[in-house]
Amino acid sequence: MKALNNLAMAQLKIDANMAALATLRALLKVEPNNEKALYRKSKALTATSQTDEAMGVLRRVTRLYPANIQAKADLVKLQAKNKKYRDAQEKMSKRMLGLDVIEKEKADAEEAAKKRTSLITYGVVIGAVACAALATYVKIR
Secondary structure, eight states: OHHHHHHHHHHHHTTOOHHHHHHHHEEEOOOTTOOOHHHHHHHHHHHHTTTHHHHHHHHHHHHTTOOOOOHHHHHHHHHHEEEEHHHHHHHHHHHTTTTTHHHHHHHHHHHHHHHHHHHHHHHHHHHHHHHHHHHHHHHHO
């Protein structure tokens, strides 16, 4: 087990990620809850852009070994990276379909409606103050 674990680490260091994954899969068949092997598998999966699977492995590591702070930190980083990627994909899709223009027009229309409402409110308030001032002026005379 130690030899396979060390081999996988060496493969990760020289960026032979697919070979490292094969080594780690062989190791995890024998010892499925090996903390180092699972963590290294998440690193290899991340390096090969398999982020969803890497997050699953990191969740498993954090469940099995709650004291593994590095796995928790990597999981948070990977989740943030994944969210940023998905937001960019969604934004690009909206731009391709022309939905971003529709949303911008809708936001502009809502903003204009708010301005109209506030102007009407100010007009009513100013009118009420003017009427009160006029009434006071008339009473004084």
